[in-house]
Amino acid sequence: xxxxxxxFRNVVVSRNGLTGTPSVVEGVAVAGNILNGISxxxxxxxxxxxxxxxxxxKTTLLRTINGLMRPSSGQVLVGGADVASAEVVTLRRxxxxxxxxxxxxxxxxxxxxxAMPLELAGKPIAERTARAAxxxxxxxxxxxxxxxRMPWQLSGGQRQRAGVARALAADPSIxxxxxxxxxxxxxxxxxxxxxxxxxxxxxxxxxxxxxxDLQEAIFLAHRVVFLDAGAVQADLASxxxxxxxxxxxxxxxxxxxxxxxxx
Amino acid sequence: MIAFLQQxxxxxxxxxxxxxxxxxxxxLLAIVIAVPAGIWLTRHExxxxxxxxxxxxxxxxxxxxxxxxxLPVPWLGDRTARLAILALxxxxxxxxxxxxxxxxxxxxxxxxxxxxxxGMTSMQRLFKVELPLSASVLLAxxxxxxxxxxxxxxxxxxxxxxxxxxxxxxxxxxxxxxxVLLGAIPAALLALIADALLGLIEHKLAVRREQ
Numbered sequence: 001x002x003x004x005x006x007x008f009r010n011v012v013v014s015r016n017g018l019t020g021t022p023s024v025v026e027g028v029a030v031a032g033n034i035l036n037g038i039s040x041x042x043x044x045x046x047x048x049x050x051x052x053x054x055x056x057x058k059t060t061l062l063r064t065i066n067g068l069m070r071p072s073s074g075q076v077l078v079g080g081a082d083v084a085s086a087e088v089v090t091l092r093r094x095x096x097x098x099x100x101x102x103x104x105x106x107x108x109x110x111x112x113x114x115a116m117p118l119e120l121a122g123k124p125i126a127e128r129t130a131r132a133a134x135x136x137x138x139x140x141x142x143x144x145x146x147x148x149r150m151p152w153q154l155s156g157g158q159r160q161r162a163g164v165a166r167a168l169a170a171d172p173s174i175x176x177x178x179x180x181x182x183x184x185x186x187x188x189x190x191x192x193x194x195x196x197x198x199x200x201x202x203x204x205x206x207x208x209x210x211x212x213d214l215q216e217a218i219f220l221a222h223r224v225v226f227l228d229a230g231a232v233q234a235d236l237a238s239x240x241x242x243x244x245x246x247x248x249x250x251x252x253x254x255x256x257x258x259x260x261x262x263x
Numbered sequence: 264m265i266a267f268l269q270q271x272x273x274x275x276x277x278x279x280x281x282x283x284x285x286x287x288x289x290x291l292l293a294i295v296i297a298v299p300a301g302i303w304l305t306r307h308e309x310x311x312x313x314x315x316x317x318x319x320x321x322x323x324x325x326x327x328x329x330x331x332x333x334l335p336v337p338w339l340g341d342r343t344a345r346l347a348i349l350a351l352x353x354x355x356x357x358x359x360x361x362x363x364x365x366x367x368x369x370x371x372x373x374x375x376x377x378x379x380x381x382g383m384t385s386m387q388r389l390f391k392v393e394l395p396l397s398a399s400v401l402l403a404x405x406x407x408x409x410x411x412x413x414x415x416x417x418x419x420x421x422x423x424x425x426x427x428x429x430x431x432x433x434x435x436x437x438x439x440x441x442x443v444l445l446g447a448i449p450a451a452l453l454a455l456i457a458d459a460l461l462g463l464i465e466h467k468l469a470v471r472r473e474q
Contacts, residue, residue, distance in 0.1 A: 066380055068376065068379060068380060088382070089382045089383075089384055090382070091382070092379070092380055092381065092382035093381070093382035095380075097377065097380035097381070099373060099376070099377060101373075103373060103374070103377045105374065105392065105396075106396070106470050106471070106472045107395045107396055107470040116381060116391075117381055117382075119391075120381060120382060120383060120387060150471065151472075152471055152472055176380075
């Protein structure tokens with residue numbers, strides 16, 4: 001399997017096994033599990049959106065990829081290797097991670113935040129500064145202006161740009177995004193989505209995006225996986241979503257289109 | 264009054280120095296014990312309640328009673344100062360322990376999550392994220408402990424460990440308020456100065472989050 005590929009094999013996460021080491025669940029997955037046996041293969045260099053209501057298990061599924069969450073049973077393979085037996089520190093340094101709003105360290109400058117993955121890798125300061133400038137430029141933040149600022153001096157959108165830059169710092173083959181733009185106003189959100197789509201197309205990362213916004217999913221991802229109560233409800237190429245006959249998917253599409261249908 | 268001060272100036276200097284000496288040692292010990300213990304508790308949650316509870320109990324023992332309990336210890340002799348330091352350390356533990364623990368626990372969980380996701384080791388997380396972000400809370404604990412310690416150290420004179428308490432006890436014994444004040448006022452000043460200085464550092468260490 002190639003670097004950057006992700007595969008889920010019958011992944012179950014039970015409610016009591018949230019932070020513990022893998023515990024074997026006897027027999028069939030019980031109702032009430034967070035994830036009830038998810039199997040998916042994600043192609044290298046593509047973007048997959050995990051879409052679902054709050055509590056559908058999408059964030060949990062995302063977090064099994066970098067080992068922040070352990071499956072109770074089943075396997076998660078990253079680049080062909082089982083996450084359960086991987087060395088987590090090494091694994092995580094090869095995976096970029098972006099979360100909603102609060103991910104920047106308030107006691108570090110933007111430049112230092114962005115270069116954190118390089119600092120952890122023991123890179124010298126000159127290299128870190130240079131790379132931080134390059135990354136900030138990549139997400140359209142002028143490094144001469146922003147590298148020395150503190151996170152509180154930036155707007156929400158600018159902070160999220162810095163968050164994306166940090167996730168890309170170590171040039172990981174995989175990028176995980178957990179509702180990255182959830183806290184932004186609609187206009188900033190749209191700007192960020194455009195920027196991210198261009199970036200992803202340019203860099204060819206395997207990206208997994210958790211969102212509850214159907215339009216965002218279709219706009220950014222090649223493929224949309226609908227999750228409901230810990231199971232895959234639908235798994236579609238994003239251009240097929242709007243025409244899908246699957247009831248759960250239609251519900252989403254109707255919710256988005258309710259303006260037109262009402263008028 | 265001036266004559267009285269002049270007469271006891273040397274003694275005042277000596278006892279103030281002793282007082283500072285006792286407090287400084289006790290604080291040093293307390294920090295060396297309580298900070299790592301507080302960090303350890305953030306990684307072993309289930310011990311947090313019993314350990315902090317124990318420190319709480321030590322804290323509630325009246326100081327005069329604790330020093331009184333130490334009095335009959337046979338090998339007291341010239342080890343009085345050390346015993347006093349030990350007792351003072353006991354009083355300083357709780358605020359530092361509690362603030363270290365709650366300071367780290369109070370960090371935005373999203374930042375801890377991000378640190379783990381970035382592939383930080385437990386030590387990297389501690390030194391790059393947890394300690395810098397909880398430094399001002401931790402220092403607030405040190406500040407509380409120091410002020411308490413400066414005050415309680417006056418009681419150390421009850422077991423002959425010296426310090427400004429010696430003036431106070433002498434004043435009480437000889438019904439001479441001048442001696443009581445000669446001990447109490449410098450002790451209060453020391454506490455105020457320590458509080459102000461540590462307050463300044465605490466303010467410097469605070470991390471700005473909002474506009």
